[in-house]
Amino acid sequence: MAYQFDFAFIPDYAGMFAHGLAYTVGLTVAGGAIGIGIGIGGAISRLWNLRPFGNLYRYYVELFRNTPFLVQLFLIFFGLPSLGIKLVEWQAAILAMVLNLGAYSTEIIRAGLQATPPGQIEAAESLALTRWQTFLYVMLRPALRKVWPALSSQVVITMLGSSVCSQISAEELTFVANFIQSRNFRAFETYFFTTAMYFGLALLIRQAMRLIGRHLIVRRPLS
């Protein structure tokens, strides 16, 4: 006899799924916003070799881009308490997401800043703008615009990677799925539904990033 699909249990767990989904969205929004912020700071520090940030960022970026996310998460959640820094699950999860995305977006945004035509920087300098004003008003927006698709993909990748946070019992979507599956042993249906939720969420994030990007691109008055 073939396997009998039965999705009927899903409404019973709607609340739990919603909780997991919200948790994942929360991790992604916090990780995305702060991570990109860190990336902007990192990108300009690296580009101008600001002391001491330029070098610190270099080691940080290399470290986080060349190690597994799960190990980074464990180091933060299980390792840091040995140094007296105790974080609860959601704090550790957000910190890991932020640091991971921050490292990748540093490199992505740096590439965008590097692509600024030198003539535009010279024009800004000749108008007596300071370096920071040139960065803020002349370089940043076109740079972000240029790398926005790459940055959006990285946010989606990080969102998908957040499923790993189930390993420290952060109650995100995968954690919830694992829990439900252990209750009803409906592995296929549970993970199929979870897959669909991740897929939908990924599409939603891409769309949201597109809208935010359009806002960056949109031609609007200064500040």
Next chain:
Amino acid sequence: MPLVSTNRLHKFYGKNHVLRGIKLDVEEGEVVTIVGRSGSGKSTLLRTLNGLESIDDGVIEVDGARLDVDHADGDTLRALRQKIGMVFQQFNLFPHLSVGQNVMLAPQVVKKMTNAEREGIARDMLSRVGLAEKFDAFPDQLSGGQQQRVAIARALAMSPKVLLCDEITSALDPELVNEVLNVVRRLAAEGMTLIMVTHEMRFAREVSDKLVFMHEGRIHETGHPQEMFARPATPEFANFIGSLN
């Protein structure tokens, strides 16, 4: 006292000695045109005047702002740059900002003008270059000639004492050259101090009070344009004129 004066100006690119002791004085209201063969150091000279290129020896003074080898920090450079506007061959407008925003940016962030002040100035400057109606357009919606006129308005909005123009018509289609030259002609007539590099010899002869012929990093010959063209004093300048036709 001259408005702009340089003395013993030297510049090296590595071992390449590009400026070899430039002494140049420009009076207020004077229009000076620099000519010379490719590689003679014309652009380098203009770019050192507002600190886009560092110098290896010498002094630059513009209306009381002074720069020399030992005093070239950010504040010194910005003080100098507030006295000098520059227009580039490639326009270099900021593509993400509207025409009005391009012109208002420096008055806003450098001079900290209020909204109304900077908009007033931007509209004035744009009408001076004949582009008042393009305030809300974006650079990519303009012709090359219009973009260059916006770039001139952008420089003028900082009320510079002197305007530097480095081959500002060289990137334009021939039919767009005149609209830009007309703006420069009008600025000259209004008494703006101008230092320009151009290959438009006819124009140079017409508007310049002083012609500077650069050769191998030096000011090789200088004087009134009509006289210089009529009676070149050096074989190099004679040669240069000869090569124009």
